[in-house]
Amino acid sequence: MSVKISAVLITKNGGPYFQQCLDSLAFADEIVVLDSGSTDDTVAIAEMAGARVFVSEDWPGFGPQRQRAQEHARGEWLFWVDTDEVVTDDLAASIQDVVARGPENTVFQVKRLSWFFGRFIRHSGWYPDKVVRLYRRGEFGYDDALVHEKVHCPGAMMDTLDGDLLHYTATDFADYMAKSLRYANDWADARAVRGKTASLFSACSHSLAAFFRKYVLQKGFLDGRHGFLLAVTTAIYAFNKYAALWLKTYR
Template sequence: MKLSAVLITKNAGPDFRRCLESLAFADEIVILDSGSTDDTLAIAEEAGARVFTSEDWPGFGPQRQRAQEYALGEWVFWVDSDEVVTDELAQSIQAAVVSAPANMVFQLNRLSWFFGRFIRHSGWYPDRIVRLYRRAEYRYDDALVHEKVTCDGARVGSLEGDLLHYTATDFHDYMSKSVRYSDAWAEGRARKGKTATLGSAISHSVGAFLRKYLLQRGFLDGRHGFLLAVFTAHYVFNKYAALWIRSRR
């Protein structure tokens, strides 16, 4: 088996079916679910995926490591349940796994949808992330959130085509995810003995808005760019406020 497409899920959302359909080029689809209560598992089984479940939630990095253990392919391609692989990207992935030498990983460009528009500035595009590597060579780190592939010393190739990321289609889901990520970030920092003040929460929040809207040219994304900069500032404030609250306990 050459290529395993691997996902971690929990109540995958409205784009999950399209996501799985776009992975038809993979030799297998592996899903590790952490307690879905909607139709996620049914959709996964309809698509012919190999589905596994976990009782606890150790954080994003450790959960991805768990999921990788179930894969059988020589190569692992990671995708999230709100992402769709374009035809161009699928062809590029298939070509890469045929001829790539050892110790090589591949990054791709992720194009994100934000409440009615694909964002092409604001630091969101090209959002280059490593998602394809040999299963025996690399894996994810232990970060609870914002996890990354640990591939120090690897050669990094680039794949053609975009991975479409429907990250913001529902306001409630988007804000709920933001709060969960903020809390996970604060927990990870607190474990390392880090603290914060409300002053640092404010200063980091203002800095995040200015960086997103001005330095990363979010204004070129119009009203969506302004809204994204505001939401980014709100998320950053929540991260440091959550860490401050933890330090006050």
């Protein structure tokens, strides 16, 4: 049987929504999981769901890891999903419709609706959080970015799928802040390699600007107390990025 749609994930300790994520991928012809050293039952859960599971011994960064995962997929079309994301029925139907039509040289964005400690955020610059997730395997792939990787698709047509991708990005505060700190450090590493520098003043100014943009310009105040908390954590992330870069490069 030919494989039309491969749902592809990179994993490490899948988290509380991993099973629900896998269940929502029933529309795919195969599920491909590339794990990078989970210490919980992520691999077992994936295998029980019928996924084709592979394990990498090292961690090369997000972009390169997605490139590796793509090599394991057999589908004509790849749909990427993270372990804390759940595909709605409307989105699944839209994916199937696109694959049936079979357009060439086209990538498709999803609209992510993100959960933030008890509330879906519909403002604050978080919705619609459009990100490319569906494309033909033989046409495109991810770039080499260590963090905040993107699908490399120069010259491609771009369209948006119907339905939302539910993103349970923030359910545990300690885990959320720890992930934010890791991302900030990865960002600083990538900039330091390129010869970029920063100062503590730039860390403070970027932090203040991030809060103002999130809470005022992007109307985070319409998300109530959750919007205020989101603006504060965004400011902290901005500060950590530039502070980490300063620590890595100052003389």
